[in-house]
Amino acid sequence: MNALASRATASAGPEQPSPSPRARRSRSTLLVAAAVLVSWALSAPATPPSAHAASGQPVRAAAISTALPLVPGSLDAADQQLLAAVHGTWQWPVTIQPRVVRDFDPPSERWLAGHRGADLTVGLNGEILAPADGRVSHVGTVVDRATITIDHGDGLRSSFEPVESDLKKGDRVRKGQVIGVLSGRNHCLTTVRACVHWGVRLDDDYVHPLPFVGAQRPSVLLPLP
Numbered sequence: 001m002n003a004l005a006s007r008a009t010a011s012a013g014p015e016q017p018s019p020s021p022r023a024r025r026s027r028s029t030l031l032v033a034a035a036v037l038v039s040w041a042l043s044a045p046a047t048p049p050s051a052h053a054a055s056g057q058p059v060r061a062a063a064i065s066t067a068l069p070l071v072p073g074s075l076d077a078a079d080q081q082l083l084a085a086v087h088g089t090w091q092w093p094v095t096i097q098p099r100v101v102r103d104f105d106p107p108s109e110r111w112l113a114g115h116r117g118a119d120l121t122v123g124l125n126g127e128i129l130a131p132a133d134g135r136v137s138h139v140g141t142v143v144d145r146a147t148i149t150i151d152h153g154d155g156l157r158s159s160f161e162p163v164e165s166d167l168k169k170g171d172r173v174r175k176g177q178v179i180g181v182l183s184g185r186n187h188c189l190t191t192v193r194a195c196v197h198w199g200v201r202l203d204d205d206y207v208h209p210l211p212f213v214g215a216q217r218p219s220v221l222l223p224l225p
Contacts, residue, residue, distance in 0.1 A: 079202065082154055088214035090131040091176060093160065093198055095123035101188045101195045104208040116206040117159075117199030119188050126182035128163050128196055130173040131212065139165050139180075146183040155203040160196055 092098055098120035105115040122128070130150055137157065138149040147161040150173060165180030173179055188195035200209040 082156075083202070083207070083211075086154075086156065087211050090212040091129070092120070092213055093129050093131045093158070094120055094196065095125060095127050095129065096121065098122070099193075100210070101193075104206075104210070106206055117197050118209050119195045119197050121188075121193045121195050122182050126194065127178050128160050128180045128182065130175055130177045130179050131158055131198075132175050134158070134173055136165075136167045136169050136171045136173065136179075139167055139169060146180075148180050150179065155201075157201045158209075159199045159201070163196060 100118055100120060102115055102119040104118050128148075132150075132152050134150040134152040136148065137151040138147065138159075140147065142161070145162045146164045147159060148163050148165045148167065149157055149159045151157050160180070162183040163180040164183040167173070167179060182194055182196055198209050200207050200212060
């Protein structure tokens with residue numbers, strides 16, 4: 001049984017109507033991703049907090065766990081199956097092995113400020129790649145930023161900014177295909193290297209992007225204070 005069928009089976013009941021995706025899911029969707037990142041943090045040597053202060057420069061940090069969302073509750077079985085099936089099957093959306101300039105740091109409530117994605121360093125050519133097969137569901141400007149969103153099916157969508165693209169809404173894309181190039185001023189003001197913001201949603205909930213590319217722990221840059 002595939003992931004989509006598993007979700008439908010798990011959510012259906014003979015006497016109750018199937019709840020909407022918005023009602024059925026909550027921020028507890030983040031827990032599967034958090035569990036994966038805990039294993040990354042535990043398997044890596046810790047970087048002393050004083051290292052950054054002593055050098056005055058950004059440093060690599062092994063303690064990704066400081067950015068893990070601590071959310072009460074649990075995922076429903078269908079969403080757990082879906083995220084487990086997709087884990088590690090995507091690729092990095094950039095042409096290099098990136099560093100994470102700023103990690104996923106979601107707010108405790110939807111209306112609060114937070115960081116609903118990960119900021120990744122980008123190759124010198126500025127190209128952004130599709131992390132998985134999908135269809136363009138949005139391309140254009142949001143506020144003052146050029147953005148593109150790819151619908152991967154099963155309720156999963158990837159969004160990138162600031163990215164300019166010649167693609168049109170409805171265009172199909174393949175994993176690894178160039179979908180656009182970095183646009184405008186540097187999104188990450190704390191580093192010389194240009195970066196892109198990558199957000200992933202499962203229906204209406206933002207989830208951590210990094211588990212989708214597998215268990216290889218990326219380097220993390222701590223921003224200057």
